[in-house]
Amino acid sequence: MQELGDAVQASDLEDAWPFLDSEERLEGFRLLAPHEAERFFTALDAREECALLATFTPTERQLWMRQLEPDDAADVVQAAPAEQRETLLGALDAASRREVAALMAYAEDDAGGLMSPRYVRLRPEMTVDEAIAYLRRAARERVETIYYIYVLDAENRLLGVASFRELFAAPSDKLVRDIMRTRVITVRDDLDQEEVANVIAENDLMAVPVVNAQGQLQGIVTIDDVVDVVREEATEDIQKIGGSAALDLPYLETSVLELVRKRAVWLTVLFIGQFLTTAAMGFFEDELARAIVLSLFIPLVISSGGNAGSQASTLVIRAMAMEEVRLRDWWRVLRREVVIGLLLGLALGAIGLARVVLLPGSQQAFGDEFVLIGVTVSLSLVWIVMWGATAGAMLPFALRRFGFDPASASAPFVATLVDVTGLVIYFSVATFVLSGTLL
Amino acid sequence: MQELGDAVQASDLEDAWPFLDSEERLEGFRLLAPHEAERFFTALDAREECALLATFTPTERQLWMRQLEPDDAADVVQAAPAEQRETLLGALDAASRREVAALMAYAEDDAGGLMSPRYVRLRPEMTVDEAIAYLRRAARERVETIYYIYVLDAENRLLGVASFRELFAAPSDKLVRDIMRTRVITVRDDLDQEEVANVIAENDLMAVPVVNAQGQLQGIVTIDDVVDVVREEATEDIQKIGGSAALDLPYLETSVLELVRKRAVWLTVLFIGQFLTTAAMGFFEDELARAIVLSLFIPLVISSGGNAGSQASTLVIRAMAMEEVRLRDWWRVLRREVVIGLLLGLALGAIGLARVVLLPGSQQAFGDEFVLIGVTVSLSLVWIVMWGATAGAMLPFALRRFGFDPASASAPFVATLVDVTGLVIYFSVATFVLSGTLL
Secondary structure, eight states, X not given: OEESSSOOHHHHHHHXXXXXXXXXXXXXHHXXXXXXXXXXXXXXXXXXXXXXXXXSOHHHHHHHHTTSOHHHHHHHHHHSOHHHHHHHHHTSOHHXXXXXXXXXXXXXXXXXXXXXXXXXXXXXXXXXXXXXXXXXXXXXXXXXXXXXXXXXXXXXXXXXEEEHHHHHHSOTTSBHHHHSBSOOEEEETTSBHHHHHHHHHHTTOSEEEEEOTTOBEEEEEEHHHHHHHHHHHHHHHHHHHTTSOXXXXXXXXXXXXXXXHHHHHHHHHHHXXXXXXXXXXXXXXXXXXXXXXXXXXXXXXXXXXXXXXXXXXXXXXXXXXXXXXXXGXXXXXXXXXXXXXXXXXXXXXXXXXXXXXXXXXXXXXHOTTHXXXXXXXXXXXXXXXXXXXXXXXXXXXXXXXXXXXXXXXXXXXXXXXXXXXXXXXXXXXXXXXXXXXXX | OEESSSOOHHHHHHHHGGGOOHHHHHHHHHTSOHHHHHHHHHHSOHHHHHHHHHHSXXXXXXXXXXXXXXXXXXXXXXXXXXXXXXXXXXXXXXXXXXXXXXXTTSOTTBHHHHOBSOOOEEOTTSBHHHHHHHHHHHTTTTOSOOSEEEEEXXXXXXXXXXXXXXXXHSOTTSBHHHHXXXXXXXXXXXXXXXXXXXXXXXXXXXXXXXXXXXXXXXXXXXXXXXXXXXXXXHHHHHHHHTTSOOOSSOGGGSOHHHHHHHHHHHHHHHHHHHHHHHHHHHHTHHHHHHOGGGGGGHHHHHHHHHHHHHHHHHHHHHHHHTTSSOGGGHHHHHHHHHHHHHHHHHHHHHHHHHHHHHSTTHHHHHOTTHHHHHHHHHHHHHHHHHHHHHHHHHHHHHHHHTTSOGGGSOHHHHHHHHHHHHHHHHHHHHHHHHTTTTO
16 A cells, blocks of 8 residues: 555554554544544444544534434444543534434444435436536535436336446436436445445445335445455354354454453353363273274374364355355255265265375284275275265255355364364274174 | 336346346347446356356447456456357457456455556645546546545655545645645555455545555455345355355255255364264273263253354454454453353353252152262363364464364354264363262
């Protein structure tokens, strides 16, 4: 990133920001040139804006609250402690205060919580020239986007849409009605923000209109908000896939205790789940005592199942988030993963067999029955890898089916699940192959 | 998502698309209403557009190639087999062909490969009214965005930028020079697309100008391209974190053999790595033979280290991708993870101790020395979890430092690494605690 001119202060402040206390932040912010300050302030997230606003003088607070778009102002007010909300709302002018209050009625993660009420609306019977003159006035007020223009009837129902470029390029005396498109992609105000992002991304839109159950236009969600949603949702999914709860703040800004709390929950659940492996091993303790050599391959065998499962579950989780795979596709996915798991299992089984049977020193390391041990390891791998891949792929479907987040089928979760069943498969195969010799 | 009007065909075709052969796709596409077809075509990705174009008549190919923005057309040509590229380029008009050829000189993943050369450029000495009249003509040609207007000198160097709204709201007789901002955020044409996305997202821009080493404007990257980049990069990271190579196509469109290939590489590497656990176990076979009870806790103990490591590595990988953590922050992260790992280890150690020592039936299950066994498990957990968390957190730093993708520090990779060391820690602690009794 380069800056033309000498604007180094803002980027310096940005770098230092995480290390400053609230007083130093206020001081640094006040030293910025006016338009640098504006860019810096709007680039902060709602929580940081809120903290900075709390240290401002009333005049500063009024100035900066009024710099915010209504949807961003609503986020700031919602990020503030209850006792500060009135003060923040009070810093807005009356019209914005009403808009912000209306937005706050929506859940933050819905289309309604993401939208801006400041779109450009036209009547169908205006001419192109009248429309442009009207827009030129509207541009002086702070509308969110003039990329699309929405044509409404008297009840605020959406009749059509025109891109700004279409309007701008049309002959002056044409009617808006004649240039607008009547087939408009809209989203309902209670649609989840992740799905709103998918609608915008998949249809290559710059903004999407948000309507209520009666088809009345409530606001618009613009693509710049979607970028943040896509990044946020991907971050949450990645953190869950890694086996911790999603963090609310960036890693370095999250306190150590909060990190421990977010990670301890899943780690403890998985740990308690892993006690089942101890129980399973205890169940086969006699076999182990008779053939201690079997224990040498336990980490190898069960982790291969876990790895195959992690691969399958993360691929399916991501495909679900991108809406490439839907709930009803479970059967197709299952069939594919059985085949894929079998092929991967055969590959690992072959390598395992070669390693145990062909490498010199095997007889010394694994005893006289090393060939049968190799067959046991190899056959177990085929079954365990196939089971890992199918279980890992089906778990996100099961979670979604019962209303949970598919991303909870984290790599460690799948691995733990497959560890327990892997042990049972391994010892069952061992009993079958080795009975009469070692067992 | 709702559609006003009766536009069900396009969405029907979208749903059926993955299941159709190329002839059926062509047939379905030809049945769409003209503006439905336009939306449908531009929403396809470059590879699908390319496949469809190959089935078109020459006239259709010319029509549809010319619908594409130059950056999208360049992607289509690059997605095509070498022998089809000339035909595709030939379908463009001469001016577009030159633009597309220039874009193809850039790597697809750079700012230069992402940018469009069709931005709106103005001279500083124009008045606002002249500028608007000029824009109105330009809007009829197919410029990529008129959200920002770029002011250039005679050598195409960027002097300033104005948002369309600012220009539109300014008094008619003002000069462009007087309303433009001279501090402009730009990116270099060789900047990686992920970093371009970060610049746009963090500065809340709708587009960013791309300049060459001489500061000359080469094109613009608009936010709608960034949405795709952010989704793509997150998908790649998630697939890598899950322990497979990144897929080129959506899961259901990737062939079974391709999936096997993408997953077999890492699975085999991890499998061979896991042979080290067999070696480590073999090294402690005497201890195992004397105290078979030790084997019961192996999956429990080592997987806890792997889980703590997966958490730490995915949190750090994501924080790096979001540019919240940089290479030079490694020491801060290390200090935090030592503390976090210690606290998590103490928690699991306490639960483990309680489970082994306090639960009824422990003496029967784990023998007379069950208290010492509990102490062994518990102490090992403290060390292994702490080691897992720090190793998992440091691995992405090491990978990035040596020029690899941090996301390669996948959950299965970290788990495998920690499994081997975890065994050594477990048996070392066991030797220390149990020597003189069981060992």
